[in-house]
Amino acid sequence: LLIYSCILFFLFGYLFFCITSVVGPSSHIVVMVGEDVVLPCSLDPAVDAVPLIVEWGRLDLSPRFVHVWHEGQDLLTNQNPSYRGRTSLSTDRLKHGDASLSLSKVTLSDNGTYRCLFPKRKLVSTVQLVVGESGVSIEAGGSVVLECECSGWYPEPEVSWMDSEGHLVSAGPPETVRGPDDLYTVSSRVTVDKRHGSTVTCRVHQDRTNQTREAHIHISEVQVYVGKFKENTSL
Structure with a gap:
């Protein structure tokens, strides 16, 4: 049975799903220095993302990790120091497939391309953040x-x-x-x-x-x- 491009299989009483895509913004996100911003990223169709792994990162940084959600909790051991204390994901939104990243007190160094990755499902979207003075x-x-x-x-x-x-x-x-x-x-x-x-x-x-x-x-x-x-x- 094909519903919203997602194939559902019933097997021995268990429901297995196939997430077809991850949805991000269609253009730049513009923010001024000192403001807060939300970088969009959500699953389509919307499913509970709390038990999943979500990796927000910038490939031009070392370490590249901006924020990592690991099966129900934040995993910030390898977070890039420049983002420490400024990032968060909402558990309530994750329950509905929304893995958008909240970033506070934006600085000029935050300007760049961000990647939202679900590594186990090889689903990815990107968003370009443009920071201006x-x-x-x-x-x-x-x-x-x-x-x-x-x-x-x-x-x-x-x-x-x-x-x-x-x-x-x-x-x-x-x-x-x-x-x-x-x-x-x-x-x-x-x-x-x-x-x-x-x-x-x-x-x-x-x-x-x-x-x-x-x-x-x-x-x-x-x-x-x-x-x-x-x-x-x-x-």
Whole structure:
């Protein structure tokens, strides 16, 4: 009898099952430094995974083990030290075939490809975790030109400028650089004067991840640098 692509055999009163696949995400998972994240991995069809062995790892690390579940309990003897105290699997979710890994306080070094492996059944899925720094910095270049730079974003964010009343300030096209880690650095410049009010805001937003960061600068505090001299200039 074929049900949901899983062949069921009844033999001497025992039920044997064949797990056909392990399901993971279809794309990148994006998280910012310091946040918590869950890396998806589940059996299809859903069966009790508590008595099974589940190995989460990264093949680029030594030791490669991020978290190991061994037949009903955590087995963290060979866990990579950088993940110590930051990983967990839920027993309640495992009962329903969900072996997703919870990872807390994400750091830049967590960026990479993770493997969810059921070794006895040779079932595997992978998930790529993209970790970004959501920093925004503003610099004053001259008396009226402001530059806003945001780094460590994925996917590419949008940068906009606003005056004190929340109205958009026209700026030139941003400069975008994509690094070898696939993270974006975007910089934008704008020229301001008194009509923009006392404060100008740089807003960085990414629709797909619903991430927004803002940085503010008070125009009266903009400083002009001429050679070795520095003087305060009120716009």
